[in-house]
Amino acid sequence: MTLLLKQIFNFLKLLNSDTETSPLAYGLSLGLILGFAPFFSIQTFIVLFIIFIFRVQLGAAFLSAFFFKFVAFLFDYPAHLLGKSVxxxxxxxxxxxxxxxxxxxxxxxxxxxIVMGSMIVSLVLFPFAFYAFKALILAYRATVVARFKGTKAWKAFTATKFYNWYTKYDELYG
Known part of the structure; x- marks a missing residue:
């Protein structure tokens, strides 16, 4: 449980930082495939292998897999029809x-x-999801983060000793 929470907090930290957007977008997009794939299957292990080998944000992948696992149930009937026809x-x-x-x-x-149809749907949606997530991350950073960092409350918080201690701690121990 703590590993999952740590990954979610790392995802939120990266979402609000000025780091590259591609690892986050790839993580969210690969989470789409994880969410549509059966839990114990070769597809899941292949996607996890890709996540661990390449530079992909792990928290983003697990967070979106959790979300898309619930969304996948809504696509079961259309996925069944597609898989059956294939x-x-x-x-x-x-x-x-x-x-x-x-x-x-x-x-x-x-x-x-259902597995065949879900796999086809997730593989077709993967490139669209990547570019959509990348655009959403950039829009989030341009509007929400910039507006939040401009507030008086954030400026007052960054002036505290606690914030300075936290940034030093995060810099040293990550």
């Missing part, structure tokens, strides 16, 4: 038979219509 497509039948006979591929559960 799985029942006659030209793809030999491909699916050969994939099902491979050693590890059936653990992706691609033969489930």
């Amino acid at each position: 799985l029942e497509a006659e030209p793809l039948r030999p491909l699916f038979v050969s994939l099902y006979n491979m050693p590890i591929v059936p653990m992706t559960r691609f033969n489930n219509s």
